[in-house]
Amino acid sequence: MSAAYPEGAGYPEGAAAARAGTTPLAVRWPDEARPEVSPVYGRTEIEIAAPPDVVWRHLVRAEAWPEWFADCGSVRIEAGPRPDLAVGTRFRWTVMRVPVVTTVEECEPPLRLAWSGSGLGARAYHGWILAPTATGTRVITEETQRGVGPSLLRWLLRPLLAYSQRRWLADLARVSTALFR
Numbered sequence: 231m232s233a234a235y236p237e238g239a240g241y242p243e244g245a246a247a248a249r250a251g252t253t254p255l256a257v258r259w260p261d262e263a264r265p266e267v268s269p270v271y272g273r274t275e276i277e278i279a280a281p282p283d284v285v286w287r288h289l290v291r292a293e294a295w296p297e298w299f300a301d302c303g304s305v306r307i308e309a310g311p312r313p314d315l316a317v318g319t320r321f322r323w324t325v326m327r328v329p330v331v332t333t334v335e336e337c338e339p340p341l342r343l344a345w346s347g348s349g350l351g352a353r354a355y356h357g358w359i360l361a362p363t364a365t366g367t368r369v370i371t372e373e374t375q376r377g378v379g380p381s382l383l384r385w386l387l388r389p390l391l392a393y394s395q396r397r398w399l400a401d402l403a404r405v406s407t408a409l410f411r
Contacts, residue, residue: 254361255359255361255368255370256359257344257355257357257359257372258336258342258344258357259355259357259374260335260346260355262376263346263353263354263355263374263376264374265372265374267376268374268375268376268380269375269376269380269381269384269387270373270374270375270376270380270384270387270388270391271372271373271374271375271388272372272373272388272391272392272395273370273371273372273395274370274371274372274392274395274396274399275368275369275370275371275399276368276369276399276400276402276403277363277365277366277367277368277369278366278367278368278369278402278403278406278407279365279366279403279407280366280367280403280406280407280409281362281366281367282340282341282360282361282362282367283340284367284406284409285340285360285366285367285369285402285406286339286340286341286343286360288402288405288406289315289343289358289360289402290314290315290316290337290339290343291313291314291315292305292307292315292319292321292323293305293306293307293312293313293321295323298401298402298404298405299397299398299401299402300397300401301325301326301394301397301398302323302324302325303323303324303325303327304322304323304324305321305322305323306321306322306323307319307320307321308320308321308322310333310334315334315337315343315345316334316337317334317335317336317337318333318334319333319334320332320333320334325394326390326394328349328350329349329350330347330348330349330354331347331348331349332345332346332347333345333346333347335355336357340360341359341360341361342357342358342359342360343357343358344356344357344358348377350379351377351378351379352375352376352377352378352379352380353375353376353377354373354374354375354376355373355374356371356372356373357371357372357373358370358371359371367406369399369402369403371395371398371399373391373395375387375391
């Protein structure tokens with residue numbers, strides 16, 4: 231399930247609470263990065279047949295992302311905790327060939343991870359939520375993008391973000407369930 235909402239379009243039912251960060255399955259948005267004030271927003275979710283700690287292990291080992299996430303190039307941790315991402319970790323990486331500098335803002339193992347980043351005239355905020363289910367883990371990822379680039383190119387960036395989120399979740403599901411096949 232994926233969504234990238236055009237300006238002025240309604241959000242899905244129940245999303246108001248999620249946008250405000252008032253539900254357990256909601257990203258805790260900084261004021262400047264809320265979906266309703268960002269020209270580009272995407273939300274995608276998937277059910278993965280693996281426990282949250284297994285999924286989490288793949289998410290927080292950023293330097294290993296290029297081994298399993300098709301849209302990710304190099305990742306280099308520059309400062310802060312490593313090898314697992316934690317609050318304050320700063321890393322450089324490429325996603326869909328775009329160079330990005332990212333800092334982890336929130337980390338609550340194995341349930342919540344969020345970072346802010348910038349690259350090519352854009353600022354972004356990306357959150358992950360993992361929720362245990364009877365059959366594994368529900369993974370929700372949401373991102374907002376702001377700046378000149380996203381404002382001018384929202385017509386292009388919204389579908390690209392939705393595409394990248396779907397690929398990232400599919401790749402995360404594949405690598406997380408490999409041990410359970």
